[in-house]
Every structure is written in C-alpha cells, then in structure tokens.
Amino acid sequence: MAKKKFSEYSEEAEGTQDLILFRELSAKESKDSEAEPQQYVDQEDKIHLVYKLVPFGGNYLYSLLIMNESTAPITEVKIRIIIPEFFELCRSTPPTLTIESLQSEDESNGEVIGENQVKMEFELLNGNSQKQINLYLCPLSLEKKGKVRSFITFVNNADFIRAIDTDSINIELDPFSIERKIIPQSEIKRFLEKPWIKKANKSIGIGIDGIFDENYFFDQIVKSIQDNNFQLIHKNQSNKISWFCGTDLVSGNDILVIGQIVAGKIEWLAASSNPQLIISVLTNFVNIFTNEMIQLGHISSEDQVYSLECKYCGNTLPNFPVRGKTIECNRCNYEQVIWN
Incomplete structure (x- = not known):
C-alpha cells in the first residue's frame, strides 16, 4: 500500500478545515434566522x-x-x-x-x-x-x-x-319649581355672556299636512313657557321670538328662556349655570307642548313630533323640511329624512 505524502495530508486537512468552517458558519446563520420566542403578556388588571x-x-x-x-x-x-x-x-x-x-x-x-x-x-x-x-x-x-x-x-x-x-x-x-323674576331687557345680553352660563336648546317639528300657522304656534310656545311660571320679559310678535326669566326654588339658580318660531321649527332655548336644570326645563317644555297639541287635535300622537337634531352630529338642523324630503346638516353635511 502506497504511503501518502505529507503534502497530500496537508491538502486533505485544508479541505476538511474548510468544510468545518463552512458548517460552523451555516450553524451560526441558522441560529440567527430563528424566530424570536413570543413573550408572554399577563393581561390581568390591564x-x-x-x-x-x-x-x-x-x-x-x-x-x-x-x-x-x-x-x-x-x-x-x-x-x-x-x-x-x-x-x-x-x-x-x-x-x-x-x-x-x-x-x-x-x-x-x-x-x-x-x-x-x-x-x-x-x-x-x-x-x-x-x-x-x-x-x-x-x-x-x-x-x-x-x-x-x-x-x-x-x-x-x-x-x-x-x-x-x-x-x-x-x-x-328631579322636577323644578319656578318663581317669576323680572329683569330689564338690557340684562338679557349680560346674563348670556357670563362665562359660567351654560346654554342648550330643543328644536322640534310638527308633522301636519296642513298650513303651518306661525302666529298660532308661536302663541302656543309662549303659553307652554308661561304655564311653568316664567316671567315674560319681552315679546316680538313679528319675529316670533320671546324672552322669559325665572328662579328655580329647588336649586336657587336663575334661568333665562327663549321661545321662537324659525324656518318652520318650534324652539326653546335655555341658559343657566345649572346644566341639569336646563335639561329638566327643556324636557318639560317639549312634553307640555306635545300634550297640548294632542288635546287640541292638531296631532294624534307624540310620534308626529320630530326632533330636529342631526342624527349624525347632534347639530340643530336649519329648518323643518316637508314630508319625505331630505335635509342636509350645515355642520357635518349629512343628508337625512325627518318624516315620511
């Protein structure tokens, strides 16, 4: 058997060494490419x-x-x-x-x-x-x-x-109890401009097919406010707007109320430092007015009273449209049908 020369052993060793280095490199690369283990997240109390x-x-x-x-x-x-x-x-x-x-x-x-x-x-x-x-x-x-x-x-x-x-x-x-309060007309603007005064409104439409008599319904708005014992401060019949004032005996807070007809809408606006009082007063106005309309035979049920808040953003719609017509909110541009 022929013996191998030293040079032949050296060549084989070099080849083997290259193979070992290649395998080590492959193992390292394989380790680096492995996915990181998922970290366990305890969601308790989070x-x-x-x-x-x-x-x-x-x-x-x-x-x-x-x-x-x-x-x-x-x-x-x-x-x-x-x-x-x-x-x-x-x-x-x-x-x-x-x-x-x-x-x-x-x-x-x-x-x-x-x-x-x-x-x-x-x-x-x-x-x-x-x-x-x-x-x-x-x-x-x-x-x-x-x-x-x-x-x-x-x-x-x-x-x-x-x-x-x-x-x-x-x-x-809670219910409220209003005592009439007389203030000069000049005080209305100052009251509304006070920084702690909150304001809100309720705007409705009456679903009737006949002619909408603005003078008649304006008188009904005034009546609904006076029935709650508010003091009339000023009334503008031609522009269909009136101002009232009172003091809530339960909370002791003053409240200013405006009733108006505008663009076919029946509206009450209230301003006070007490937001809960505002909500109660406005809710009561709508209920009294609705019941009065039913008793007088103008509508047959409360389903003919339509809220004029935008169904998307809550903004008051610009007018009360005729039956089946769409109206676009002037804040969000959402088109909607109020009544069919």
Whole structure:
C-alpha cells in the first residue's frame, strides 16, 4: 500500500478545515434566522373601563372608554350598556348597535323597572390602544329614577373569556319649581355672556299636512313657557321670538328662556349655570307642548313630533323640511329624512 505524502495530508486537512468552517458558519446563520420566542403578556388588571354620565346640551352623554394597557390584543369584544326606559337613545358613536327591551326588579320595593339594553361588538382591540363609546341620551320625562351600567366580555391572549363590568351610575330627573323674576331687557345680553352660563336648546317639528300657522304656534310656545311660571320679559310678535326669566326654588339658580318660531321649527332655548336644570326645563317644555297639541287635535300622537337634531352630529338642523324630503346638516353635511 502506497504511503501518502505529507503534502497530500496537508491538502486533505485544508479541505476538511474548510468544510468545518463552512458548517460552523451555516450553524451560526441558522441560529440567527430563528424566530424570536413570543413573550408572554399577563393581561390581568390591564384592561380598564373609564365611564361617566354628564349633561350635554339638552341631553345627557354616557361615555365609556375601554383601555387595553397590555402589549397584546384582545378579541371578540362585546359590550352591553343598560339604560333606563325614560331615556331615548338620540345617537351614538360608533353608530352600529342593537337595542333590546328588558325588565328588572327593584330590590328595594320589588317594582318592575323597564330598561333598554344597547349592544355593540368589535373583533379586535390592539395592545396599548383604546376604544371610545358615546351614547347621547334624551330624557323623555321627569320625576324618574334609574341606573346606567355597562358590561363587557372579551377573549384575552391566553384564549380565555374574561368579563368586566362598571359600577352603576344613579340618575334621577328631579322636577323644578319656578318663581317669576323680572329683569330689564338690557340684562338679557349680560346674563348670556357670563362665562359660567351654560346654554342648550330643543328644536322640534310638527308633522301636519296642513298650513303651518306661525302666529298660532308661536302663541302656543309662549303659553307652554308661561304655564311653568316664567316671567315674560319681552315679546316680538313679528319675529316670533320671546324672552322669559325665572328662579328655580329647588336649586336657587336663575334661568333665562327663549321661545321662537324659525324656518318652520318650534324652539326653546335655555341658559343657566345649572346644566341639569336646563335639561329638566327643556324636557318639560317639549312634553307640555306635545300634550297640548294632542288635546287640541292638531296631532294624534307624540310620534308626529320630530326632533330636529342631526342624527349624525347632534347639530340643530336649519329648518323643518316637508314630508319625505331630505335635509342636509350645515355642520357635518349629512343628508337625512325627518318624516315620511
């Protein structure tokens, strides 16, 4: 057997060394290309609900903020918000929802309470993000008590279903008692310009097919305000506008009220430092006026009284359109039909 020369061994060694170096390099490259392991994120106590119920113009705003403060997403998020039946949902953001009627029992007296359940859902809430839900609630009557509360369920990053609920917010729409207050006309502007004064309005249209008699309906507006014991300060019959003032004996707050007919709209405007008082007074005006119209035979039901708030942004619409015609909001440009 022929012996190999040293040079031949050296050549083989060099070739082998090259192979070993290649294999080491391949292993290193393979290690670098491996996917990083997923970090486990504990979502316990990192999903929060922030909520409030506050006056908003002539209505109430219920706001619910869902906060995901973890770095992982949650999925299949389902929201239920329970509101009293004396609230009507005017609009919401986001606008897609369903409403169901519920009945519950008052634990204190066993009385059956009517409620409405608002339901929303969305597929995903990413980590370190939040979702805002706003419900704009229009009171339908006074001297009522109820609660607003929320429940959410979701699937966490460990594929478990979790549930969170809020504490109940008690809401009571108290009646008011007005004492007439005489002020000079020059005081009206100064009162409205005070920085702590809040303002709101209710604007409605009456769904009648006959001629809209502005003088007649203006007199009915004036009557609805005077029936609440407000003092007439000034009345402009030609422009269909009147000013009133009074003091609420319950809260002690002054309130200025304006009643007017403009562009086929029947409107009440109120200004006071007490936003809850404003809501109660405006709600009462609409209810008194509606009942009066039914009793006088001008309309057959409250369904013929139409709110003139934009269904999308809440702005007061520029006029009351005729039956079946669309109207465009001059704030958001959303076109809508008020009555058919």
